[in-house]
Amino acid sequence: MKALVTYYSQTGNTEKLARAIYEAIHVEKELLPVQDVKGTVGYDIIFVGFPVHAHSVPAKLFPFFKGLPDGQNIALFCTHGSLRGGHLPKQALEHAVGLATRAKILGTFGVRGKVDAKIIEALVKQAEHRAWAEEAQEASNHPDDDDLVDGKEFARSVLAKIGR
Ligand SMILES: Cc1cc2nc3c(=O)[nH]c(=O)nc-3n(C[C@H](O)[C@H](O)[C@H](O)COP(=O)(O)O)c2cc1C
Helix, strand or coil: CEEEEEECCCCCHHHHHHHHHHHCCCCEEEEEEHHHCCCCCCCCEEEEEEECECCECCHHHHHHHHCCCCCCEEEEEEEECCCCCCHHHHHHHHHHHHHCCCCEEEEEEEEECCCCHHHHHHHCCCCCCHHHHHHHCCCCCCCCHHHHHHHHHHHHHHHHHCCC
């Protein structure tokens, strides 16, 4: 039984969540930024994490999702500025599911992640970004300890689905 936790993270929020997920796994495991992943064959489960960008998955991750082997078990996690559990991050996770067409999705999870104040200031003026940018103003202490506890619980629930 071998697990991979991989992530893309520009400002560290998704990496923080990836590390919490990694800590909760008690089988053979690797933690790698997505750009350092050499191959995806041989893992029983791959956790893939990303920051929500423009309501979706950063384009950098498209090749990774598209290259996953047939039937590969994966679990998706993300961080986002908008409210947790809202429709905006759900939409981004659905985009990721749509990209990983050949994989078997065992779970999805998202928590808030702080957004640089300068980015919010610029984006709140743009109609297509206003909704999440306004919500993101209160995300400055995320991901927090509770988010990381929930992330670990998510990891355990995914592993339970494959008998671990
Ligand atoms: C270019 C850009 C676009 C973003 N778009 C969204 C968005 O559409 N919805 C949202 O909730 N957060 C958005 N965010 C906020 C990030 O998802 C959030 O800060 C995330 O936690 C960053 O993760 P990272 O530190 O791993 O890069 C955006 C951030 C950037 C830089």
